[in-house]
Amino acid sequence: MKNNLEILRKEKNISQEELALILEVSRQTISSLENGRYCPSILLAFKISIYFNLPIEKIFIYEGEQNEKRN
Amino acid sequence: MKREIKFRIVFSSIIFLIALICIIYSFAFYQGESREYISGFGFGLLSVSLFIIVKNIIIINNPKKLKKIEIEEKDERNLKIMCNSYALAFRITLLIEAFSCIIITLLNMKDISMAIASLLSIQLFIYLITYLIMSKKI
Numbered sequence: 001m002k003n004n005l006e007i008l009r010k011e012k013n014i015s016q017e018e019l020a021l022i023l024e025v026s027r028q029t030i031s032s033l034e035n036g037r038y039c040p041s042i043l044l045a046f047k048i049s050i051y052f053n054l055p056i057e058k059i060f061i062y063e064g065e066q067n068e069k070r071n
Numbered sequence: 072m073k074r075e076i077k078f079r080i081v082f083s084s085i086i087f088l089i090a091l092i093c094i095i096y097s098f099a100f101y102q103g104e105s106r107e108y109i110s111g112f113g114f115g116l117l118s119v120s121l122f123i124i125v126k127n128i129i130i131i132n133n134p135k136k137l138k139k140i141e142i143e144e145k146d147e148r149n150l151k152i153m154c155n156s157y158a159l160a161f162r163i164t165l166l167i168e169a170f171s172c173i174i175i176t177l178l179n180m181k182d183i184s185m186a187i188a189s190l191l192s193i194q195l196f197i198y199l200i201t202y203l204i205m206s207k208k209i
Contacts, residue, residue: 020142029148041147 002061006034008052023047072141076131083123090116165194 009019009030016034020027025044032038040048040060049056093113097106130136143149168191175184 024142024145026143026146026149029146032148038148038151044147 001039002036002063003033004059004061005030005048008054008059009034012052019051022051072137072144073131076127076137080124080127080131083120083127086116087120087124090114090120161194161198165191168194 009016014022016027016030020030023030023044024047029038033040045056045060048059052059090113093109094117097109097113101109130140168187172184172187172191175187
């Protein structure tokens, strides 16, 4: 699953560390999310969506099942 | 989280006391061959429990550190990594046991193969029980 997290974070001008503190996750989680290595839980996806004030589908882009298998 | 840390301190203190009893018992009362084993066990437990007590006291008195630890421990990616690692380790253990059981049976060492097979059965039985419990919970 692709996402625009890095772009949105940079638009807000905050570091991974700061975003991690806001979302109450580790910095590594933010890094993995940005690299597309990790798919967030629905709870974390909602937290991110609320923080950026955007719908989930504007942040996370579903690409089909084939790309999901590595997560 | 503070409650969990307090519980860890209390639990480690109990372990610390058990370790202390082991050491005192091994030096003052026990005269058998296993004296060194008991005292070694005691010193090992004593050092680990002391380390955990000191670490948790430092954490509980430092709100910034407490928050950091809380995030690290409740982080969903960390929890997923932990679950996946446990599952993989369990699978590898089962495979090793199954293969070694077959090889040892072929080598005609019945007692050892029976022991490994029993261990394998117990592990699979526990897995079945936990699977049933989890499927009712989730």
